[in-house]
Amino acid sequence: MSGDVRRGGEPEDRIEMLRRRVVRTWEMLRGSDVEVRPFRPGEDGPLATFSAPDGHDEVDRYWVNAPYAYVVITYDREASEHQYHAVEPDLDDFEVDLLRRIVDDIRDPLLYRESVGTADAETLKDELENLLEQYGVEVGMDTFHTLLYYLYRDFRGFGKIDPLLNDGHIEDVSCDGYDLPIFVYHTDYTDIETNVQFASEELDNYVIRLAQQSGRHISVGDPIVETTLPDGSRAELALGEEVTPRGSAFTIRQYAEEPFTPIDLIDYGTFSVAQMAYFWLCIEHNKSLIFAGGTASGKTTSMNAVSMFIPPRAKVLTIEDTRELSLYHDNWLSSVTRERLHEGSDIDMYDLLRSALRHRPEYIIVGEVRGDEAVTLFQAMNTGHTTFSTMHADSIETVINRLENEPINVPRAMVQSLDMLSIQTLSRFGDERVRRAKVIGEIHDIDQRTGELDYSSAFTWNPSDDEFSSNDSELLGEIQEERGWSRAQLLREMNRRERFLELLGELGVTGYRRFTALVNEYYADADRVMEKLEDELEGA
Known part of the structure; x- marks a missing residue:
């Protein structure tokens, strides 16, 4: 309790x-x-009442579980900071x-x-x-x-932090130890201290409970667990003071109940319409892609969103160590690693990836590249499988260096089978923290003179004016040759897809089910669905 x-x-x-x-x-x-x-x-x-502490001004108030629990945001004039109050x-x-x-x-x-x-x-x-x-x-x-x-x-529910996990504005919940205030990352107020905290025994019991709710075991002998909670949130748990000296700790990363679509990411400014049309055409033509960036830069969200461009009948297989991906796709096989403490053996990402190749998928999506499973992933790329994944890196150069060196060790000749890299960043623009695609790069062949991998930037983000600029794309040239198109036909197809995405944005189509259904209609008969959407917009 x-x-x-x-x-x-x-x-x-x-x-x-x-x-x-x-x-x-x-x-x-x-x-x-x-x-x-x-x-x-x-x-x-009312069941719950609230009075702002002395020296605090109330700046926001909203329900998180009406008519029982609500949130009040106050501003502490002396400390010059906001505070989050869960009111039950x-x-x-x-x-x-x-x-x-x-x-x-x-x-x-x-x-x-x-x-x-x-x-x-x-x-x-x-x-x-x-x-x-x-x-x-x-x-x-x-x-x-x-x-x-x-x-x-x-x-x-989730006990004392239930109001926090019911708040759609909160992305992360962080408890750093005994008798310490919990911090949250709020979409409007960024990192903010709450009025919720746990005493020592209470926190130990709570961390054990979170592990049990997700079907995992945690103990002083095995004090760290990474898991997925029943509501789909990702949790990192630490028990006791052995690895976290200030006491048991946990961090919970919230995910939206419905996955973000490409239209959502365009609306948020993470990508431009032209970038999404580019991803769409490349994904349809089996180009492999890695999303890289720092923590909370939106890598998995972006990968999940662009996966909605996968052709409707293609076989897709996902591999994760904690469940995060959610695809609205008929022919999708999901697999998750297994850790056994007593009976049976562990099944890691390498085992799942080897098994995946026997299922003969056309698209393989791996939650995150960390170790020796990357070699198998790149072998899959070299044998014609289209693969998507994420990794921690802040530039194209860093991605290549991480892939080629310990502990990943992918041979350079295999790295060149990767087609695209999207480098994500969590940045500050004006008074807001925003997620942006800093650069979308293309990997080319190995330079015969230097022995280094060649790469170029198809799109770059200019933080001074928050605008994206485009450059020549070799991948689009490859697609043009594969399809036997003229340059005019390639541009016409890109423009039609950009218009399709603009129409969905203007019509407010952000639900992933309808978005995916309309993309599938586009694959079946592009002219017909474009005409239908134009008519729908005129009648709106």
């Missing part, structure tokens, strides 16, 4: 325990009748004691009815109503729904 509703303190003496048993027996014999009805905000609320329903002393007792008594019936971790709101409501009637406690609907909120939050 979280700290504000968890039992604590020393064990009660025998007399107190006997007194409580007598009281509980009497209450159960007496009973009560709780008339449960839906929550009525105007009549039963108020509990008085009676309600705190009552909730502790309910938590103790509700576990057994839940274990018999279903797993505690999957108890739904209706089950919890029924058990809460039964317990209150057994206790003989008369409560108002404000108290009933407050108790129900905390039960659901702690049994089904």
